[in-house]
Amino acid sequence: MDEIVAHKDKNKARECKKRYRTLNRTKYNESQRRYRKSSTKYRTRNNAYMREWRLQYNFGISPKEYDSLLKSQHGVCYICGNSPKTKRLAVDHKHILNEKKIKKNKQQNLIRENIRGILCHKCNRGLPLFNDNPELFRKAAEYLEQWPAQQVLKKEKEE
Numbered sequence: 048m049d050e051i052v053a054h055k056d057k058n059k060a061r062e063c064k065k066r067y068r069t070l071n072r073t074k075y076n077e078s079q080r081r082y083r084k085s086s087t088k089y090r091t092r093n094n095a096y097m098r099e100w101r102l103q104y105n106f107g108i109s110p111k112e113y114d115s116l117l118k119s120q121h122g123v124c125y126i127c128g129n130s131p132k133t134k135r136l137a138v139d140h141k142h143i144l145n146e147k148k149i150k151k152n153k154q155q156n157l158i159r160e161n162i163r164g165i166l167c168h169k170c171n172r173g174l175p176l177f178n179d180n181p182e183l184f185r186k187a188a189e190y191l192e193q194w195p196a197q198q199v200l201k202k203e204k205e206e
Contacts, residue, residue, distance in 0.1 A: 106138050107159035113138065116165050124167035137171040139163045141179065 068075045090097060099110050108116075116138075123130045125139075141161040166174075177183040 102138070105158070106140060106162060108138070108162070113165075116162075120165055124170055125164040126166055126170040129167050131167065134168055136165045136167055139166045139171050139174065142175075 095110075102108050102110055102113055117136060124136060140158060140163060177187065
């Protein structure tokens with residue numbers, strides 16, 4: 048049972064991997080530690096290259112273009128105005144159908160055309176929660192300003 052047997056059925060393969068991990072816990076943990084250590088070393092040594100590759104592959108822009116976008120926003124998140132502390136600001140883009148196929152076929156121009164701006168991690172993660180729908184954002188802003196529950200509670204108290 049030293050090797051993981053390849054299965055066509057994904058569930059069987061998952062079970063086999065799980066069984067291997069439990070039977071060979073120390074061997075598995077050691078290989079994971081070695082992998083994490085080596086990949087961390089690689090990332091730190093090749094940080095600039097990794098950043099360049101990620102920007103080019105995911106968005107079709109160069110680090111220089113990213114920097115000019117950031118400069119146009121005065122180095123802060125477009126929505127909240129916060130400057131980055133630990134992470135770089137994220138490239139926000141409209142998600143398009145078959146995005147993975149486009150990346151695979153190296154057609155980054157299509158993704159590049161859908162870049163909206165640069166946002167902090169929180170703002171970038173928040174947009175999809177409203178389905179990128181501006182009307183929902185307006186309604187949420189109205190909700191935060193008016194507190195509709197308080198209006199109802201005040202009426203109940205008066206009666």
